Amino acid sequence: MGADLRLTILAVPPVLTLIHRDLHLSEAGVGALTALPVFLLAAAAILGSLLIAHTSAVRAAAAGLLLVAVASALRGVGPSAVMLFAMTLLMGIGVAVTQPAMPSLVGRWFASRVGLATAVYTSGLLIGEALSAALTLPFVLPLVGGSWERSFVVWSLPVLLTALVLGALPAPPPAAASSRRWWPDWRGGPTLRLGLTLGGASAAYFGSNAFIPEFLRATGRSDMIGPCLTALNTGQLPASVAVACLAPRMIGRRGPLMASGALILAGLAIFLLAPGPGLVLGAVVIGFFTAQILVLTLAMPPLLTEAHDVHRLSAGMLAIAYACTFVFPLLAGAAWDATRLPATAFLTVAAGSVISVAAAAGLRR
Numbered sequence: 001m002g003a004d005l006r007l008t009i010l011a012v013p014p015v016l017t018l019i020h021r022d023l024h025l026s027e028a029g030v031g032a033l034t035a036l037p038v039f040l041l042a043a044a045a046i047l048g049s050l051l052i053a054h055t056s057a058v059r060a061a062a063a064g065l066l067l068v069a070v071a072s073a074l075r076g077v078g079p080s081a082v083m084l085f086a087m088t089l090l091m092g093i094g095v096a097v098t099q100p101a102m103p104s105l106v107g108r109w110f111a112s113r114v115g116l117a118t119a120v121y122t123s124g125l126l127i128g129e130a131l132s133a134a135l136t137l138p139f140v141l142p143l144v145g146g147s148w149e150r151s152f153v154v155w156s157l158p159v160l161l162t163a164l165v166l167g168a169l170p171a172p173p174p175a176a177a178s179s180r181r182w183w184p185d186w187r188g189g190p191t192l193r194l195g196l197t198l199g200g201a202s203a204a205y206f207g208s209n210a211f212i213p214e215f216l217r218a219t220g221r222s223d224m225i226g227p228c229l230t231a232l233n234t235g236q237l238p239a240s241v242a243v244a245c246l247a248p249r250m251i252g253r254r255g256p257l258m259a260s261g262a263l264i265l266a267g268l269a270i271f272l273l274a275p276g277p278g279l280v281l282g283a284v285v286i287g288f289f290t291a292q293i294l295v296l297t298l299a300m301p302p303l304l305t306e307a308h309d310v311h312r313l314s315a316g317m318l319a320i321a322y323a324c325t326f327v328f329p330l331l332a333g334a335a336w337d338a339t340r341l342p343a344t345a346f347l348t349v350a351a352g353s354v355i356s357v358a359a360a361a362g363l364r365r
Contacts, residue, residue, distance in 0.1 A: 001102065001166070002124020003131070004065055004159040005095055008072035009037050010132035011155040013209045013229055015141070015148035017217060022148075023081045030214060030333060036085060040092025041099065042322035046184065048100040049315035053182035057101040057108070057311065062166035064101070067094030069160035076149025096322075100315040107302035107310045115247030118299040123240040126233070126291055133209075133233040137226050181309065184316025190304055191313060193359045194297050195320025197257055200356030201293035202321055203328040204264050207348030208232055208286055210329050211336075216279075218342040224279050228271075231280045235287030236294075243295040251299045254363050260289040260296075261356030268349045286349065293356060297321075328352060 012019070012033065020030060051060035071090035077083045102121055110117035136151055144150035185191055209232065213225045243250055250256045264286055271282025301313040328348035335344040 006128035044096035064098030196359035199324030236291030
């Protein structure tokens with residue numbers, strides 16, 4: 001399930017230059033294409049909370065993943081910009097419905113090992129991102145004759161399989177009426193601060209995936225697109241392992257979150273200022289520390305609230321986080337269009353780093 005939440009989203013950056021060429025998108029359009037699923041993660045996360053409250057986390061996840069699989073496969077029909085954006089919108093709704101279910105399942109199935117279980121499913125998220133980024137250009141595109149449209153169908157197949165498996169699981173008992181609350185507590189400090197901490201890191205990560213290919217193409221280093229995207233996404237994998245091994249020392253503490261946010265900015269500086277291998281090293285640093293913040297924040301809802309309320313805190317946190325992630329790449333793409341300076345696209349990474357540090361600094365011990 002963790003891998004399925006990222007496979008289809010991160011199948012876009014490796015073929016973004018092909019989509020750009022065939023559909024004649026502007027830089028702002030490129031930013032919108034990457035940011036649209038993220039906008040739905042924000043806007044529809046509350047729908048996921050509602051479905052969980054009135055059905056179950058398993059049933060909500062199965063329905064969400066089925067929508068992801070079907071909509072993702074249809075993105076290349078035409079090819080048409082209208083179809084691409086419409087199906088990307090539906091795919092984002094499916095991911096948004098599924099994602100709040102994950103902390104709820106962790107809290108119910110692994111209540112005594114929340115840190116480890118969160119690291120495991122977050123590893124799935126990261127593996128999904130890495131597989132799409134690393135395998136699309138060298139393996140999937142040749143397999144489908146160079147068609148970016150058919151590459152989306154390939155990445156939809158494992159999502160469909162998972163949805164069918166989840167749908168076949170026995171139905172859980174219905175929740176009591178008193179446990180069917182679904183609207184997040186927006187006034188709660190943890191909801192806002194965890195949302196902003198995760199939002200800054202997610203904005204940095206998705207912004208990097210969106211604009212690294214375009215930045216390298218514009219600066220005459222297209223040969224580095226594959227290595228940098230692979231480094232960004234595979235660089236995340238050790239972060240979940242580190243948190244799994246050091247969960248008691250890291251989860252629930254401000255220090256690791258603040259340090260990770262600051263080191264995202266350091267990774268950006270390396271990427272922009274160091275030539276050659278420095279591009280890859282900078283991408284690795286950004287990937288590792290955005291992932292570390294992801295694992296640490298997703299582990300918090302099962303620890304902070306009762307099992308029947310985890311989906312409310314998760315949905316509120318994710319809505320805030322992905323609202324940030326949606327807005328920042330759009331602003332960065334607009335800045336590039338206005339200034340014609342490729343480096344301005346990475347304002348989203350710098351701002352995300354600062355927001356993560358500031359929000360984490362206000363968390364209670």
